[in-house]
Amino acid sequence: MSGMPLxxxxxxxxxxxxxxxxxxxxxxxxxxxxxxxxxxxxxVNRPIATVAILLLLLSTAHMIVDIVRIEEGLVKYRHTFKGGPPAFFADVAQVTFVTKNAIYIMQTLLGDGVVIYRCYVVWQSMLIIILPSILWCITGFTAVYSISQATSNAGNIFAPATGQWIQAFFASTLSTNLLSSGLLAYRIWMIECSISTSRTRSGSTMPVLRVLVDAALLYSVTLLPALVCFICSNNGQFVMIDLLIPIISIAFYMVLIRIAIRRPQSYLFRGGGTSDTERGNRQHAMKPLQVHISQFTQNDINDGTSPYSERPSTYKQEPDAVSE
Structure with missing residues (x-):
């Protein structure tokens, strides 16, 4: 092991x-x-509200366990644990260590599951999420198995029997997040390209795309250093893993809040002509957006706060706008 003391x-x-x-x-x-x-x-969109509450509860529980672990290692067992505080924090068989890692696993699986669900809602195809779902299952399996192996190698979490499974866990959750976010962003970009030629109002779906990409990058730039530190047997990975807990929650909240902030500021369509031909063309061009984008946002934010609200398929006076 290398790097800072535990x-x-x-x-x-x-x-x-x-x-x-x-x-x-x-x-x-x-x-x-x-x-x-x-x-x-x-x-109120209860499933999304439930996920938000669960993320907060898991983050809170992890924070509490960390505080208890600090108190035990530096105060309670400072002079009684063989090897002192460094040996205490190196012992992965400690209840606090197992508990905090179990919370981290649940937080990771919940965050990855939300990204996969969003990907499914936008694509409306089970085939698209088969690979992300397999990676998600692998993440859960490797996480549970790595903890069981860690307790049998209590003095060294970087031991080969433990390390290979933890590395597999990091790699699978990183792949799940990047693949799901990439598919989600690609679908929105395809919709943007398909409606760009028929748009008569300023605005686009690109702000939504940027929000999703930012959320994926925020998670990835924290997880990747954790993986690198673990491969290098550097104790800095303990710091990076603890930072991932609130970052998973922040990435989830960021998507909802930033999309809601963008909602009243711009529009995807602005009315130009009022002829029946133009109305028919516009109605046809908006169909892919109504099917995919509106369902995606309605599952994240309910009707009153969604940046894309469902509109009637008939335009009489002035073409309705799909607000952003």
Whole structure:
């Protein structure tokens, strides 16, 4: 093992995680406001609200376990644990270590599951999400197995019997996130290209695309260093893993909040001509958008806050706009 001492890594990771956790709480409040603002109770998108609450609960539980672990390693067992604090934090058989990693696994699987679900809603095809779903299952399997192997190699988490499975876990969750986000972004880009020639109002779906790409990059740029540190047997991976917990929540909240902020500012279509031919062409051109984009956003943010609201298929006076 190399890098900073484990007791130093534990303190640093808890402090940095606490900062990001506080920021995630603020974003959670903004997300719940976005979901409930101007909506009746029965109109709130309950599945998305449930995911947001679960992410907050898991982040909170992980933060609490980290604080307990710091107190035990640096205070409670400082003079009684053989080898002192560094040996305590190196012992992966400790209840606090197993618990915090179990929470991290649940947070990761929940975050990856949301991305796969969004990908399915936009594509409306089970075939598209087969590979991401397989990778998601592999992530869960390797995570559980790596923990069972870690407890049998309590003194060294980088031992070959443990390390290969943890590396597989990191690689599978990174691949799941990048593949699902890539398919999602590609589909939105295809829709943007298909409607760009018939658009008569300023605006596009590109802001939504940028939001999704930003969320994927935020998660990936944190997970990739964790994987590299683990391959190099560097203790910095403990810091990066703890930072991933609030970042998963922040990435989820960011998508909802940024799309809601964009909603009143621009439009995808603005009315030009009013002839029957133009109405018919516009109606035909908007069909792919109505089928895919509106369903995607309605599953994330309910009707009152969605940046793309479902519109009637008949245009009488002035063509309705699909707001962003």
């Amino acid at each position: 007791d130093t890594a534990a303190i640093m990771s808890t402090v940095l995680e606490g900062i990001l956790y506080g920021f995630s709480i603020l974003m959670f409040v903004g997300t719940m406001w976005t979901l409930t603002h101007k909506n009746r109770t029965q109109a």
